[in-house]
Amino acid sequence: ETGVTQTPRHLVMGMTNKKSLKCEQHLGHNAMYWYKQSAKKPLELMFVYSLEERVENNSVPSRFSPECPNSSHLFLHLHTLQPEDSALYLCASSQDRSVGGYTFGSGTRLTVV
Amino acid sequence: SQQGEEDPQALSIQEGENATMNCSYKTSINNLQWYRQNSGRGLVHLILIRSNEREKHSGRLRVTLDTSKKSSSLLITASRAADTASYFCATDKGGGADGLTFGKGTHLIIQP
Numbered sequence: 001e002t003g004v005t006q007t008p009r010h011l012v013m014g015m016t017n018k019k020s021l022k023c024e025q026h027l028g029h030n031a032m033y034w035y036k037q038s039a040k041k042p043l044e045l046m047f048v049y050s051l052e053e054r055v056e057n058n059s060v061p062s063r064f065s066p067e068c069p070n071s072s073h074l075f076l077h078l079h080t081l082q083p084e085d086s087a088l089y090l091c092a093s094s095q096d097r098s099v100g101g102y103t104f105g106s107g108t109r110l111t112v113v
Numbered sequence: 114s115q116q117g118e119e120d121p122q123a124l125s126i127q128e129g130e131n132a133t134m135n136c137s138y139k140t141s142i143n144n145l146q147w148y149r150q151n152s153g154r155g156l157v158h159l160i161l162i163r164s165n166e167r168e169k170h171s172g173r174l175r176v177t178l179d180t181s182k183k184s185s186s187l188l189i190t191a192s193r194a195a196d197t198a199s200y201f202c203a204t205d206k207g208g209g210a211d212g213l214t215f216g217k218g219t220h221l222i223i224q225p
Contacts, residue, residue, distance in 0.1 A: 042218075101146050101158035
């Protein structure tokens with residue numbers, strides 16, 4: 001375990017479903033991130049939170065909705081997804097936004113059917 | 114456009130040999146980082162090199178950075194089967210903006 005825990009590990013959902021991905025860290029980090037990893041593409045930064053405030057939203061479709069209720073938890077709410085949204089969704093945290101390396105969770109493998 | 118691009122895309126070597134992977138990037142950076150990812154898992158941070166550093170070592174890893182050429186290399190010496198993984202470079206532009214920008218990675222296979 002890296003200190004960043006993601007649940008669930010695997011998720012299969014229909015296009016009309018609503019589901020949420022959860023990320024939790026108890027490393028005392030102040031910044032948290034959502035990345036999307038699709039086959040044969042670089043990791044895509046989706047959202048950045050610093051001290052529970054969203055500071056970056058990389059033109060992500062509104063069917064993805066992040067939530068950061070406190071500095072230890074980060075959610076990604078999903079609704080009316082498309083099959084092309086199938087990917088590995090990775091959560092990461094860092095001490096601060098501009099300092100040091102990231103600690104990643106193991107990811108949630110999402111399949112949209 | 115993609116910030117970091119690793120080269121080669123795939124590399125297969127014998128156990129005990131050295132593995133070298135390269136990364137090129139386009140914009141100025143605050144630091145550059147290397148990560149490893151085992152199949153379908155999260156990324157693990159390996160090493161960070163700042164823009165004012167030229168070389169850094171950590172165990173069997175050696176990283177170089179040439180800011181004039183906007184390139185970096187990762188050398189893994191005396192490779193082991195457990196080093197089989199994908200390796201990514203990531204750039205940090207500094208100022209807290211944009212998060213880390215990753216390349217597509219190099220898939221390294223160590224043949225026993």
